[in-house]
Amino acid sequence: MPLFTGPNWDFGSLRRVYEAVEKIAFGELGLDIYPVQIEVITSEQMLDAYSSVGLPLMYRHWSFGKRFAYHETLYRKGLQGLAYEIVINSNPVICYIMEENSMTMQTLVIAHAAFGHNHFFKNNYLFRQWTDADGILDYLSFARDYVSKCEERYGAEAVERVLDAAHALKEHGVNRYAHRSKPNLAEEQRRTEERRAHEEATYNDLWRTVPQLGGDKDDPVVSEKQREQLRQQLGLPEENLLYFIEKRAPRLEDWQRELIRIVRNVSQYFYPQKQLQLMNEGCATFCHYEIMNRLHDKGLITEGSMLEFLHSHSSVVFQPGFDDPRFSGFNPYALGFAMMSDIRRMCEKPTSEDREYFPEIAGCGDPFGVLRHAWANYRDESFILQYLSPAVIRQFKIFQIADDSSKPSLRVEAIHDEIGYRRIRSALSKQYDLSRREPDIQVVDVDLRGDRCLTLVHYVHDGVLLEEKTCRSVLRYAAYLWGYAVKLLEIEAATDKTLKTYEAAVDPT
Amino acid sequence: MNVVDRRPNPKGKSLSNRQRFLSRARVEVKSAVQEALRKRKVADVEHGEKVAIPTRGISEPIFHHNRRTGKTDHIIPGNKEYVRGDEIPRPTGGEGQGGREGSPDGSGDDAFEFTLSKEEFLDMFFEDLELPDLVKKSLKDTTAVDLQRAGYTVTGTPSNLSVPRTLRNSMGRRIALRRPKLSEIETAQQALEEARVAGDEEAIERLTREFERLERRSKIIPYIDPIDVRYRRFDRVPRPNTEAVMFCLMDVSGSMTEAMKDLAKRFFMLLHVFLTRRYRHVDVVFIRHTSTAEEVDEETFFYSRETGGTVVSTALEKMLEIARARYPIDRWNIYGAQASDGDNYGADSSRCVSLLGGDVLPLCQYFAYVEVGDGMGGSLTGLSRDSDLWRAYSEVAPAHPHFAMRRVGDPSQIFTVFHELFAKGGVRA
Numbered sequence: 001m002p003l004f005t006g007p008n009w010d011f012g013s014l015r016r017v018y019e020a021v022e023k024i025a026f027g028e029l030g031l032d033i034y035p036v037q038i039e040v041i042t043s044e045q046m047l048d049a050y051s052s053v054g055l056p057l058m059y060r061h062w063s064f065g066k067r068f069a070y071h072e073t074l075y076r077k078g079l080q081g082l083a084y085e086i087v088i089n090s091n092p093v094i095c096y097i098m099e100e101n102s103m104t105m106q107t108l109v110i111a112h113a114a115f116g117h118n119h120f121f122k123n124n125y126l127f128r129q130w131t132d133a134d135g136i137l138d139y140l141s142f143a144r145d146y147v148s149k150c151e152e153r154y155g156a157e158a159v160e161r162v163l164d165a166a167h168a169l170k171e172h173g174v175n176r177y178a179h180r181s182k183p184n185l186a187e188e189q190r191r192t193e194e195r196r197a198h199e200e201a202t203y204n205d206l207w208r209t210v211p212q213l214g215g216d217k218d219d220p221v222v223s224e225k226q227r228e229q230l231r232q233q234l235g236l237p238e239e240n241l242l243y244f245i246e247k248r249a250p251r252l253e254d255w256q257r258e259l260i261r262i263v264r265n266v267s268q269y270f271y272p273q274k275q276l277q278l279m280n281e282g283c284a285t286f287c288h289y290e291i292m293n294r295l296h297d298k299g300l301i302t303e304g305s306m307l308e309f310l311h312s313h314s315s316v317v318f319q320p321g322f323d324d325p326r327f328s329g330f331n332p333y334a335l336g337f338a339m340m341s342d343i344r345r346m347c348e349k350p351t352s353e354d355r356e357y358f359p360e361i362a363g364c365g366d367p368f369g370v371l372r373h374a375w376a377n378y379r380d381e382s383f384i385l386q387y388l389s390p391a392v393i394r395q396f397k398i399f400q401i402a403d404d405s406s407k408p409s410l411r412v413e414a415i416h417d418e419i420g421y422r423r424i425r426s427a428l429s430k431q432y433d434l435s436r437r438e439p440d441i442q443v444v445d446v447d448l449r450g451d452r453c454l455t456l457v458h459y460v461h462d463g464v465l466l467e468e469k470t471c472r473s474v475l476r477y478a479a480y481l482w483g484y485a486v487k488l489l490e491i492e493a494a495t496d497k498t499l500k501t502y503e504a505a506v507d508p509t
Numbered sequence: 510m511n512v513v514d515r516r517p518n519p520k521g522k523s524l525s526n527r528q529r530f531l532s533r534a535r536v537e538v539k540s541a542v543q544e545a546l547r548k549r550k551v552a553d554v555e556h557g558e559k560v561a562i563p564t565r566g567i568s569e570p571i572f573h574h575n576r577r578t579g580k581t582d583h584i585i586p587g588n589k590e591y592v593r594g595d596e597i598p599r600p601t602g603g604e605g606q607g608g609r610e611g612s613p614d615g616s617g618d619d620a621f622e623f624t625l626s627k628e629e630f631l632d633m634f635f636e637d638l639e640l641p642d643l644v645k646k647s648l649k650d651t652t653a654v655d656l657q658r659a660g661y662t663v664t665g666t667p668s669n670l671s672v673p674r675t676l677r678n679s680m681g682r683r684i685a686l687r688r689p690k691l692s693e694i695e696t697a698q699q700a701l702e703e704a705r706v707a708g709d710e711e712a713i714e715r716l717t718r719e720f721e722r723l724e725r726r727s728k729i730i731p732y733i734d735p736i737d738v739r740y741r742r743f744d745r746v747p748r749p750n751t752e753a754v755m756f757c758l759m760d761v762s763g764s765m766t767e768a769m770k771d772l773a774k775r776f777f778m779l780l781h782v783f784l785t786r787r788y789r790h791v792d793v794v795f796i797r798h799t800s801t802a803e804e805v806d807e808e809t810f811f812y813s814r815e816t817g818g819t820v821v822s823t824a825l826e827k828m829l830e831i832a833r834a835r836y837p838i839d840r841w842n843i844y845g846a847q848a849s850d851g852d853n854y855g856a857d858s859s860r861c862v863s864l865l866g867g868d869v870l871p872l873c874q875y876f877a878y879v880e881v882g883d884g885m886g887g888s889l890t891g892l893s894r895d896s897d898l899w900r901a902y903s904e905v906a907p908a909h910p911h912f913a914m915r916r917v918g919d920p921s922q923i924f925t926v927f928h929e930l931f932a933k934g935g936v937r938a
Contacts, residue, residue, distance in 0.1 A: 321587020
């Protein structure tokens, strides 16, 4: 007996489908999930959610209005369909589904988001380490209230200036390595209040206006040593630019520091997601594909639903080639799904090639165990390095071209053949490495003796410089926050040679 | 698992963000709006509009790698013919990869396109505009009154009875005088009956007395007493006279080319939209004239065609006639707007001057004359000959600060002229 027939959905069938999916997910796939809250929303509310970067609550800022206007125009023109779902990594996991979806689509969405994404959120090490699923909604509501309180007290314009500037640096407001203490609502509020007392009590060397004693200025060795010591006191070099500014900028008010902290925390929340896009979507897609097929095998969904699902699934995992006008890089759904399906194939029906490349999993017979292990312990970069198989490389016809801007033409370095597999695998893994994708920028020095100028360095790898125009505007924002001039040097990491220098003074306004 | 239906939640959650965005991009949006209006047909002035604004004021820069420097590897799918070592000519104009998504954050000077609602569109356009001197200097003649709530009173008509107030007083009084509650009486009665069943004589007598006392008390203390009753009170406050009428005078004679009529109509269309949006109680009177003038409805005014000779004074006379008959000056703020190509029947101009200076202008709060040209004459005053009417009106202008004249040569000027005529604290010729 199928769980539902026809396209219309109702709350009863949502519940029945959820229970049926749950049975398969727990019993056959061995998933482990947070509790789920399914929220039915309209398309307009979906656009709302889009504009606040997928979060249910967000502080107010014009850039979210801009995003809304952008998506709305695309949607109204029919250029872009809306996502069928949005899922939020919180505890319980909130899963938005749109009222326009047919019942088949709702089933797909439940399998995809409420189980696939959910399992991934709960088990992947990066999420476990960096994201506080229990606290995120409380924190966002604290952030929203705090921002609107600041707007009342200091004026919307002043708040907007700080947020604009902080947004420009938000990609460089994350801790990449240290284990961050988890944010907690009560803790945050207490800390805000204590901050004033703390700032008064601690000595900030940047405020020193009295010249230091001793005539060691003439001695370059001692002077350099002192500077080194100062740099250490300030915790330099520091790659979390927003953190450094929040803690050390001499002219910021307390509330401005708190705003920077909010931007920083939100940015940190998204940091793992950026490193896990391929795996996250792959995991969810793989789960929904498995679950939908089981439902069909058990006769719980009709042939018609199955066809509708297959149609939608195949457009989700469609990968256009590089010469296709629709091409915009790898489709994370497609590549993730293909890699995970291939892992399953290798576990169950390995070829001799698989035995050579993946001796530890080929033919092991426990595909879900292997996948669960991969979902829990890898990120995009390491997952590709570990699991991208020759079969998938052939399936996508992946090739590598080297683009050297000093040469007139591009060169094909490797293709999907015996010699190329390993090269392509490591090169593709690098392409997913966030630390290579984003510019490597650090605070290296503050001129405490002179004009308090802040020095940033962009370590240039393979000669790739910063885009000049945006770099200048970002530096202006940074100078606004810092309160004094900001300098950026582009230094070639391999040779320590300075390639380019930017400088931004504080706007007189 | 929990299913929550969020559909009934309040809409427009992102409205405040949108307003912030619009005010951020105010300058750009405004010029885009004017640009858009210029290209519109007369009939769809009153619609929302898709506008494209430069990303200048609303860009969100972040540090980017410049893809045209250094060495990069691209790993891409879909190889068909290449083998290792092949050289491929560098693709020109935006490489195949790189810009991952065409997100709004994409850098560059591309226009950012979005749709303004009709409200936002017109708000943006009519910002800073108003009818000059809407309130007459003397308010003493006003006849209109408004009713305004002014507390409560002990007398009044039943329709003004305030039930909550009355019951509140009643309840206070009942508590103060200890009127027995219905439930107390019922308990007493029940106890009495139980005693009767038990046959306890002494208890029966005591309980009967108690019951009768309660009964009596509830009778002499009424549930609602006349002293509880309150009525809502209203004060009559005189309302300042803001009733206004706008006379739209348009020349539709043969000397007006289609282009000129289009210009004039655009002007009035804008005026009409402006008035109906901003003021609830503005009457608009449409008068068109050839050698004779007639009052017409909106539809005819904007959309019908007519040709003939030109006698401008007929329109002014018609306006005076209507004003005297229907819009007494002590009750109405009167405005006039006239559009013409400036051609007039030879001897009529002097009559126009005397009509305008002598009768029409003293009547009006504000009168605007817009002369439409064929695109050549308009702005090049020095080269082309001033029209009859322009010369004639120029004599009147200096003596009347509330009379303004402007020339319009092509559609792009309409909006500037309109803004000039109705800017707050208006610019006067």
